[in-house]
Amino acid sequence: MANPNTTQYSILNTQYSILNTQYSILNTQNMNYNVNEKGYYGEFGGAYIPEMLYPNVEELRQNYLKVMAEESFQKEFHELLKDYVGRPTPLYFAKRLSEKYNTKIYLKREDLCHTGAHKVNNTIGQILMAKRLGKTRIIAETGAGQHGVATATVCALMGLECIVFMGDVDIKRQAPNVARMKMLGAKVVPATSGSKTLKDATNEAIRDWINNPVDTHYIIGSVVGPHPYPDMVARFQSVVSEEIKLQLNEKEGRENPDFVVACVGGGSNAAGAFYHYLETLEVGIIAVEAAGKGVDSGESAATSALGKVGIIHGSKTLLMQTADGQITEPHSISAGLDYPGVGPMHANLFASGRGEFISITDDEAMEAGLELCKLEGIIPAIESSHALAIFENRKFKKDDVIVVNLSGRGDKDLDTYIKYFNL
Amino acid sequence: MNRIKQKLSENKKLLSIYFTAGYPKLDDTVEILQQLEKSGVDMVEIGLPFSDPLADGPTIQASSQEALKNGMTTDLLFQQLKDVRKIVSIPLIIMGYFNPMLQFGVENFCKKCAEVSIDGLILPDLPLAEYEEHYAEIFKKHGLLNIFLITPQTSEERIRQIDNTSEGFIYMVSSASVTGSSDGFGKEQESYFERIASMKLNSPLIVGFGISDSKSFQQATKHTNGAIIGSAFIKMLSEKGFAGISSFIKSIR
Ligand SMILES: Cc1ncc(COP(=O)(O)O)c(C=O)c1O
Numbered sequence: 001m002a003n004p005n006t007t008q009y010s011i012l013n014t015q016y017s018i019l020n021t022q023y024s025i026l027n028t029q030n031m032n033y034n035v036n037e038k039g040y041y042g043e044f045g046g047a048y049i050p051e052m053l054y055p056n057v058e059e060l061r062q063n064y065l066k067v068m069a070e071e072s073f074q075k076e077f078h079e080l081l082k083d084y085v086g087r088p089t090p091l092y093f094a095k096r097l098s099e100k101y102n103t104k105i106y107l108k109r110e111d112l113c114h115t116g117a118h119k120v121n122n123t124i125g126q127i128l129m130a131k132r133l134g135k136t137r138i139i140a141e142t143g144a145g146q147h148g149v150a151t152a153t154v155c156a157l158m159g160l161e162c163i164v165f166m167g168d169v170d171i172k173r174q175a176p177n178v179a180r181m182k183m184l185g186a187k188v189v190p191a192t193s194g195s196k197t198l199k200d201a202t203n204e205a206i207r208d209w210i211n212n213p214v215d216t217h218y219i220i221g222s223v224v225g226p227h228p229y230p231d232m233v234a235r236f237q238s239v240v241s242e243e244i245k246l247q248l249n250e251k252e253g254r255e256n257p258d259f260v261v262a263c264v265g266g267g268s269n270a271a272g273a274f275y276h277y278l279e280t281l282e283v284g285i286i287a288v289e290a291a292g293k294g295v296d297s298g299e300s301a302a303t304s305a306l307g308k309v310g311i312i313h314g315s316k317t318l319l320m321q322t323a324d325g326q327i328t329e330p331h332s333i334s335a336g337l338d339y340p341g342v343g344p345m346h347a348n349l350f351a352s353g354r355g356e357f358i359s360i361t362d363d364e365a366m367e368a369g370l371e372l373c374k375l376e377g378i379i380p381a382i383e384s385s386h387a388l389a390i391f392e393n394r395k396f397k398k399d400d401v402i403v404v405n406l407s408g409r410g411d412k413d414l415d416t417y418i419k420y421f422n423l
Numbered sequence: 424m425n426r427i428k429q430k431l432s433e434n435k436k437l438l439s440i441y442f443t444a445g446y447p448k449l450d451d452t453v454e455i456l457q458q459l460e461k462s463g464v465d466m467v468e469i470g471l472p473f474s475d476p477l478a479d480g481p482t483i484q485a486s487s488q489e490a491l492k493n494g495m496t497t498d499l500l501f502q503q504l505k506d507v508r509k510i511v512s513i514p515l516i517i518m519g520y521f522n523p524m525l526q527f528g529v530e531n532f533c534k535k536c537a538e539v540s541i542d543g544l545i546l547p548d549l550p551l552a553e554y555e556e557h558y559a560e561i562f563k564k565h566g567l568l569n570i571f572l573i574t575p576q577t578s579e580e581r582i583r584q585i586d587n588t589s590e591g592f593i594y595m596v597s598s599a600s601v602t603g604s605s606d607g608f609g610k611e612q613e614s615y616f617e618r619i620a621s622m623k624l625n626s627p628l629i630v631g632f633g634i635s636d637s638k639s640f641q642q643a644t645k646h647t648n649g650a651i652i653g654s655a656f657i658k659m660l661s662e663k664g665f666a667g668i669s670s671f672i673k674s675i676r
Binding site: 049055207210 | 474475477479481484497522523526550553571581601604
């Protein structure tokens with residue numbers, strides 16, 4: 001039986017582990033799969049930004065590691081994660097799910113974070129960063145609205161002005177999250193350009209940042225965008241795998257599972273779950289993408305399968321595009337996975353073969369989501385349901401220990417569940 | 424001698440026009456170029472449309488989207504420009520985002536540019552460091568000048584660095600803004616133009632973004648070598664078509 005106090009101590013430990021242990025977020029040694037000093041993961045990453053953004057991004061690049069290393073930053077970050085977000089989130093052994101698939105499945109319960117998803121780990125980190133950089137105005141993009149809500153939340157917490165860009169189409173699809181953002185005091189600005197979804201909301205946020213270069217910080221919602229964003233967001237999310245190590249040790253007497261599984265939109269929850277395992281090759285990394293109506297259906301968001309190397313939102317990575325280099329519109333039933341690119345860390349995990357990439361259709365994800373409700377009493381976000389759906393086809397050994405990052409809860413998706421299952 | 428350098432040596436305030444290839448109609452490119460030259464324009468930026476133009480405001484976003492809908496592609500642009508040098512002799516620059524060029528192949532893109540006598544490229548999202556490390560050789564081999572941007576926020580140190588790498592001119596973005604804002608220029612821009620001019624850079628300065636009429640053209644070129652008009656020209660083109668080109672250009676200077 002694990003001593004309940006151990007968990008207490010492990011939270012405190014995280015304050016220092018970030019600086020002192022082998023898992024340090026400041027560690028840059030021996031990194032084959034993490035970012036290098038030029039901002040690249042293998043051939044992916046970099047900062048392909050117009051000169052107008054150079055001062056902002058450069059300011060961040062020069063300061064982010066320094067600021068994160070400050071003791072006062074560490075203290076504030078971890079206190080907020082603990083007292084406000086509710087960390088550590090449980091690592092829950094899913095007994096009935098494990099029985100069904102004849103293997104050992106643990107769920108990392110990011111769905112229990114305040115605001116309902118892992119997104120808030122990043123927004124807490126970035127709002128503290130913004131404050132230390134003297135910024136007074138916060139902008140963000142959002143697709144499903146989860147990142148928008150997480151940003152609006154931390155802005156309310158810190159009393160900063162908040163503007164969230166959201167595709168016009170998504171505003172109509174995700175009305176409850178739009179209302180949440182407004183209640184939290186954010187201004188929601190419709191993105192009416194292009195296809196009026198997440199990629200266009202991101203374009204609008206970038207344009208706003210060009211127009212407001214001095215007082216504004218852009219809180220990107222995933223491990224995408226120009227360097228240092230992918231690295232900074234990954235470090236803020238790395239608390240997920242930091243906790244998994246400690247918690248798995250308590251439960252199984254080992255820090256390393258056989259596999260870590262996470263869904264990938266831009267890839268922030270996956271980056272967090274993989275982070276401290278990237279260089280531990282005996283831990284299998286499984287990234288789950290949205291196949292939409294099928295990888296070859298023309299309505300998919302399976303970037304690793306369909307993408308080619310290119311530039312999107314300031315990063316060289318894999319993205320879905322025409323032969324002529326025009327970025328194409330993805331499809332997924334889950335708005336959070338409906339992105340035509342993928343973070344450069346994941347592009348490199350794919351290209352190098354370090355990660356196993358699986359794509360899951362809308363239908364498979366919906367069934368897996370409902371199954372988790374029935375077997376474990378947990379209603380998952382449809383994004384997370386993609387990760388859960390791999391067990392139907394991907395077989396594991398009976399004594400394999402698998403950690404699935406349950407990135408969010410399904411409240412925001414009730415409408416979609418209701419329509420899909422005629423509830 | 425490269426046509427851009429030649430033109431810059433003429434010692435006059437240059438008027439340059441940006442338009443989106445494939446807009447309003449797919450095959451308008453050469454006709455627009457011809458009309459612009461006839462109207463006395465000194466240089467042209469031909470916009471290669473991109474699905475996600477990060478640095479552009481609503482007007483150029485819309486013209487780009489429309490051009491893509493019309494069927495504009497990189498390949499087609501080079502086809503359209505195949506014989507352009509038989510009728511147009513002013514400097515021609517292709518302005519676009521880096522991804523379409525990357526998909527076409529940077530070497531292949533530059534080679535095609537040389538074949539149709541393009542003089543330079545403006546690629547806002549190809550950073551200085553990447554250019555120098557990976558692409559400068561290729562550009563030079565094909566006689567293409569790469570034009571860099573600076574903004575009111577660019578540090579003096581970086582401006583010097585850009586100046587040392589620049590060969591044609593430096594594209595001075597008028598204000599912290601995407602393209603197409605037309606609030607006119609105030610004290611802030613005035614002192615920015617003066618500040619940069621007083622740096623005595625090697626490269627000539629051409630101002631772009633937010634220039635829409637004779638007044639803003641005068642203000643932008645008081646301390647610099649010229650100015651570029653984009654969104655205002657495209658708006659005019661949407662409203663009046665080819666027939667409006669000549670009087671629009673005359674109204675500027
Ligand atoms: C619950 C949940 N999971 C996953 C994602 C996908 O983002 P990422 O791949 O950055 O984790 C989202 C995005 O909105 C989300 O809300």
